[in-house]
Amino acid sequence: MTELELLLWFFASALLAGGVAVLLVASVFAVAAARLTKAVSAMLAPTSTADPAAIRDVETHLADLRNAPRIDSGVVRRVVPEERRGASDSWFGRRPGVRFDVALPLESPDDPVASVWVPTPDRLTGETELERVAAACGVEPSRLSDAVGRELPLTYAGDGQWVIRSPSNAAAAGTPEAELA
Known part of the structure; x- marks a missing residue:
C-alpha cells in the first residue's frame, strides 16, 4: 500500500x-x-391516571383518615403576637399577626399542640380571620388575651392539619388552618 x-x-x-x-x-x-x-x-x-396498583395508597390514606383522632376542641394555651415573612406584598416584609397555641387532648408523650397564625386586620369588618377565631373562643377581638384557657372548636383535616371552626359560620371560606406542632 x-x-x-x-x-x-x-x-x-x-x-x-x-x-x-x-x-x-x-x-x-x-x-x-x-x-x-x-x-x-x-x-x-x-387529568392523569395513576398506576392501578396505586389504589392501595388511596385506601391506606382513607383508612388513616377514618382512624384519625376524634377531637372537636382544644384549649388555648398561649396567644402570642407574631410577625411572619412572605405574607405581604414584599417577601422581605413581615406581616403582623397573632399565633394561638391550642393544646390537643391526645394521648401522646409529646403533649401535642396545634398552632394557628392569623394576620392582624387593618380594620374590623366582622368577617376577618382574627374576628372568627376570637368569636370561636368567645372573646372580643380587643381582648384576645382572654382566650387563654378557653376552648376552641377544632376539626381534624388530615395530614397533621387542624381547622378552627367558627360557631357562627362553620363553612366560612378562608378558615385558618393549624399545623400540629
Whole structure:
C-alpha cells in the first residue's frame, strides 16, 4: 500500500467514525427530547391516571383518615403576637399577626399542640380571620388575651392539619388552618 492509499483509508475510517458519533449524539438528543416532551405534556394534562396498583395508597390514606383522632376542641394555651415573612406584598416584609397555641387532648408523650397564625386586620369588618377565631373562643377581638384557657372548636383535616371552626359560620371560606406542632 502506498501512502496515498493509507491516507484515503484513514480519512474513510475517520469519516465513518464521525458519522457514527453524529448518529449517537443525535439519538441521545432525540431520546432526551422525547422524555422532556412526555414530561411537559404530563404536567399540562388536565387529568392523569395513576398506576392501578396505586389504589392501595388511596385506601391506606382513607383508612388513616377514618382512624384519625376524634377531637372537636382544644384549649388555648398561649396567644402570642407574631410577625411572619412572605405574607405581604414584599417577601422581605413581615406581616403582623397573632399565633394561638391550642393544646390537643391526645394521648401522646409529646403533649401535642396545634398552632394557628392569623394576620392582624387593618380594620374590623366582622368577617376577618382574627374576628372568627376570637368569636370561636368567645372573646372580643380587643381582648384576645382572654382566650387563654378557653376552648376552641377544632376539626381534624388530615395530614397533621387542624381547622378552627367558627360557631357562627362553620363553612366560612378562608378558615385558618393549624399545623400540629
